[in-house]
Amino acid sequence: MFFTYLRRELAGRRRQTAIIAIGMALAIALVMIVNSVSTGVRDAQASVLESVYGVGTDLTVSQSPTPPAEGEAGGPRFEFGAEAGTTTDGSTEISQSRLSAGFGSSTFDDDALASVEGLDGVAAASATLSLMNTTFNGELPDFQQSTQGTDQPPADGEQPAAPPQGGFDGAGGSAFDVDSFTVLGLDPASAAVGPLSAVELADGRGLEASDNGETIAVLDAGYATSAELAVGDTIDVGGTEFEIVGTVSSTSADAATAANVYIPLDLAQSISGEEGMVSSISVQAESADGIEALQAEIEEALPDATVSTQSDLAASVSGSLASASSLISNLGLWVSLAVLVAAFLIAILFTIQGVTRRTREFGTLKAIGWSNGRIVGQVTGESLVQGLIGGAGGLVLGLAGIWAVNLIAPTIGGSAGSEVVAGGAGGREMVMQAGGPGGGFGDAVQSAASSAEVVLQAPVTVGVIVIAIGLAIAGGLVAGAFGGWRAARLRPAEALRSVA
Amino acid sequence: MYTLEHVSKTYSQSKRRVTALQDVSLTIPKGQLVAIQGPTGDGKSTLLQMLGALDRPSTGRIALGDAELSHLPDRKLAGIRAKEIGFVFQGFNLIPTLTALENVETALEPLGVPAEERRRRAAGALESVGLGDRGSHVPSELSGGQQQRVAIARALVKEPEVLLADEPTGNLDEQTRDDIMDLLEGLWRDRGLTLIVVTHDSAVAKRAERRLLIRNGAVTER
Numbered sequence: 001m002f003f004t005y006l007r008r009e010l011a012g013r014r015r016q017t018a019i020i021a022i023g024m025a026l027a028i029a030l031v032m033i034v035n036s037v038s039t040g041v042r043d044a045q046a047s048v049l050e051s052v053y054g055v056g057t058d059l060t061v062s063q064s065p066t067p068p069a070e071g072e073a074g075g076p077r078f079e080f081g082a083e084a085g086t087t088t089d090g091s092t093e094i095s096q097s098r099l100s101a102g103f104g105s106s107t108f109d110d111d112a113l114a115s116v117e118g119l120d121g122v123a124a125a126s127a128t129l130s131l132m133n134t135t136f137n138g139e140l141p142d143f144q145q146s147t148q149g150t151d152q153p154p155a156d157g158e159q160p161a162a163p164p165q166g167g168f169d170g171a172g173g174s175a176f177d178v179d180s181f182t183v184l185g186l187d188p189a190s191a192a193v194g195p196l197s198a199v200e201l202a203d204g205r206g207l208e209a210s211d212n213g214e215t216i217a218v219l220d221a222g223y224a225t226s227a228e229l230a231v232g233d234t235i236d237v238g239g240t241e242f243e244i245v246g247t248v249s250s251t252s253a254d255a256a257t258a259a260n261v262y263i264p265l266d267l268a269q270s271i272s273g274e275e276g277m278v279s280s281i282s283v284q285a286e287s288a289d290g291i292e293a294l295q296a297e298i299e300e301a302l303p304d305a306t307v308s309t310q311s312d313l314a315a316s317v318s319g320s321l322a323s324a325s326s327l328i329s330n331l332g333l334w335v336s337l338a339v340l341v342a343a344f345l346i347a348i349l350f351t352i353q354g355v356t357r358r359t360r361e362f363g364t365l366k367a368i369g370w371s372n373g374r375i376v377g378q379v380t381g382e383s384l385v386q387g388l389i390g391g392a393g394g395l396v397l398g399l400a401g402i403w404a405v406n407l408i409a410p411t412i413g414g415s416a417g418s419e420v421v422a423g424g425a426g427g428r429e430m431v432m433q434a435g436g437p438g439g440g441f442g443d444a445v446q447s448a449a450s451s452a453e454v455v456l457q458a459p460v461t462v463g464v465i466v467i468a469i470g471l472a473i474a475g476g477l478v479a480g481a482f483g484g485w486r487a488a489r490l491r492p493a494e495a496l497r498s499v500a
Numbered sequence: 501m502y503t504l505e506h507v508s509k510t511y512s513q514s515k516r517r518v519t520a521l522q523d524v525s526l527t528i529p530k531g532q533l534v535a536i537q538g539p540t541g542d543g544k545s546t547l548l549q550m551l552g553a554l555d556r557p558s559t560g561r562i563a564l565g566d567a568e569l570s571h572l573p574d575r576k577l578a579g580i581r582a583k584e585i586g587f588v589f590q591g592f593n594l595i596p597t598l599t600a601l602e603n604v605e606t607a608l609e610p611l612g613v614p615a616e617e618r619r620r621r622a623a624g625a626l627e628s629v630g631l632g633d634r635g636s637h638v639p640s641e642l643s644g645g646q647q648q649r650v651a652i653a654r655a656l657v658k659e660p661e662v663l664l665a666d667e668p669t670g671n672l673d674e675q676t677r678d679d680i681m682d683l684l685e686g687l688w689r690d691r692g693l694t695l696i697v698v699t700h701d702s703a704v705a706k707r708a709e710r711r712l713l714i715r716n717g718a719v720t721e722r
């Protein structure tokens with residue numbers, strides 16, 4: 001009887017069933033899509049983080065950069081003496097390559113690594129030095145000509161000084177080129193923790209323990225391609241030629257690796273003049289439960305350092321990925337919550353309205369001996385099935401929506417890395433000191449942050465399915481509870497109400 | 501057999517208090533056919549609600565056999581309604597989405613009758629009111645007279661001691677009215693049940709063994 005009555009009611013009151021089910025379906029689909037996309041965004045964040053900080057890195061130790069003192073140039077300074085460069089045909093070619101700490105990053109003494117390794121609960125730790133290599137290439141006119149002209153004012157009747165010659169246009173002009181790439185110095189012996197743990201070999205070999213002190217470099221495969229470099233070539237890092245022994249690419253889908261060029265830490269330190277300094281320490285905890293305690297321990301041991309967990313780092317992911325993340329977590333969450341509440345309210349109101357309309361029907365059933373519980377059960381059963389129909393519809397709609405998101409597969413960019421100090425003082429400033437009219441200043445501001453392009457994938461997880469079914473059941477039960485409460489309060493004497 | 505002692509019923513709606521029944525005392529022996537007459541709004545349906553265990557009197561005592569209808573809890577009253585009392589309403593009160601057969605089956609649902617027996621007994625009851633071939637029709641596919649026959653089958657399928665009918669012919673035309681009254685009277689005669697019919701119709705009332713008149717909530721014999 002229960003199921004017969006249930007079936008007949010749902011079939012006989014299609015409009016009410018449809019409205020409740022459609023409302024629930026839309027809400028459930030929306031919640032599913034938002035949930036799935038936010039999982040996708042989280043995965044994307046994780047893969048950006050992985051490519052920057054490495055797999056298995058639980059904690060990252062760094063130091064917040066302090067703005068340079070006044071009068072001190074924040075960035076590398078290219079200084080060319082008057083005799084610098086090679087002069088041919090009236091123009092001087094100058095080229096200089098400098099390796100220095102990445103803009104906005106800050107270095108600290110590598111004693112910290114020993115302190116961290118000495119702590120309980122640390123499984124492994126490795127230090128890296130994040131650097132920026134900047135190469136300046138320029139072509140200047142031969143300054144001697146103009147100097148002669150101004151030193152000796154032309155005598156009467158003499159020809160005026162010849163117009164300047166040389167330079168890249170042959171008329172005294174100058175051309176400059178500033179090239180830069182990121183360099184990461186790391187301990188070849190402990191690549192298991194840190195940025196290189198998230199890469200796979202594309203060509204050649206990786207850094208090995210015996211590479212300490214060797215002028216050997218491994219390149220990001222993407223960078224190698226764009227710079228037209230390959231295994232066997234050499235690359236100028238801070239004026240030293242390094243032999244390229246391998247190229248690596250990120251293990252996570254479309255993310256780039258942490259740096260363009262990887263070299264042994266000791267050489268990175270000596271070439272950049274950052275002797276005994278590192279910019280970041282990657283720490284692997286012995287157990288996942290101990291991460292927070294370990295964080296506190298390291299903070300105590302290294303009071304000046306910033307110790308970040310993976311979730312702290314996730315907050316540092318910026319770019320369109322961060323926008324997507326906040327869009328999903330704020331707007332998406334609120335919209336789906338609002339639609340969900342609306343759907344529940346619709347279900348509740350229509351169920352109550354349905355019970356009110358059936359006052360005489362339920363009164364009659366009570367009059368012929370149906371118990372309150374039996375009638376409440378009937379009403380709740382109807383609502384539950386309406387909710388489940390909505391849930392099934394929502395599941396189909398939600399899966400279709402998730403499928404559509406994956407079909408479009410939007411690419412979002414994200415970057416993670418050291419905070420950038422605002423203001424000019426910390427800016428990279430290149431001061432040309434070649435003298436003469438052709439000289440000038442070239443400014444370039446670059447971020448040491450690593451960025452990655454990630455294709456957003458919205459996964460269909462068991463959680464998403466459970467949410468859909470759970471919401472369908474919850475919606476049905478909530479509406480059924482309200483309807484049942486209304487039905488329970490009906491007096492059996494309502495059956496005798498004169499026909500309206 | 502019904503026993504009513506000083507039964508009164510007052511409804512209070514906001515400030516207004518309506519006395520629907522006033523100090524009604526009477527007994528109705530088992531198997532009697534009673535007609536209740538009276539002007540609209542004078543308390544006929546209220547009396548039927550008391551007799552049908554749908555509501556309790558404000559004061560006084562009412563008993564059906566041993567069952568103290570005025571003092572039993574709701575759950576017990578529902579049980580008595582399920583077993584002992586059959587109802588026929590002016591508006592038929594069939595469940596619109598259920599078929600005729602299923603409507604009759606609803607009366608056996610609270611008695612816990614197994615599905616197969618329920619169906620068999622419901623079909624038998626429909627047969628006895630002359631609708632054996634209409635079991636699969638929903639109420640909207642039946643005429644008023646046919647709907648009331650289904651309602652009577654529903655009231656009788658559980659073989660109750662009492663059949664209460666509140667203006668059962670009020671919504672029917674003259675010809676059908678006689679058919680329904682003939683049916684009710686025949687069932688009363690055959691099954692020996694107590695039949696209490698509220699009616700406006702003197703022609704219907706004349707068939708009764710006993711006629712009660714309600715005026716302003718007070719009951720008098722005629």
Ligand SMILES: Nc1ncnc2c1ncn2[C@@H]1O[C@H](COP(=O)(O)OP(=O)(O)O)[C@@H](O)[C@H]1O
Nearest residue numbers: 511513518520539540541542543544545546547
């Ligand atoms: N549930 C109720 N609440 C308030 N007043 C009611 C209620 N039921 C009946 N009444 C009042 O009690 C009186 C008797 O009603 P009723 O027994 O239905 O009369 P009848 O059936 O004779 O037409 C009427 O005045 C009616 O308005």
Ligand SMILES: [Mg+2]
Nearest residue numbers: 544545546666
């Ligand atoms: Mg009435």
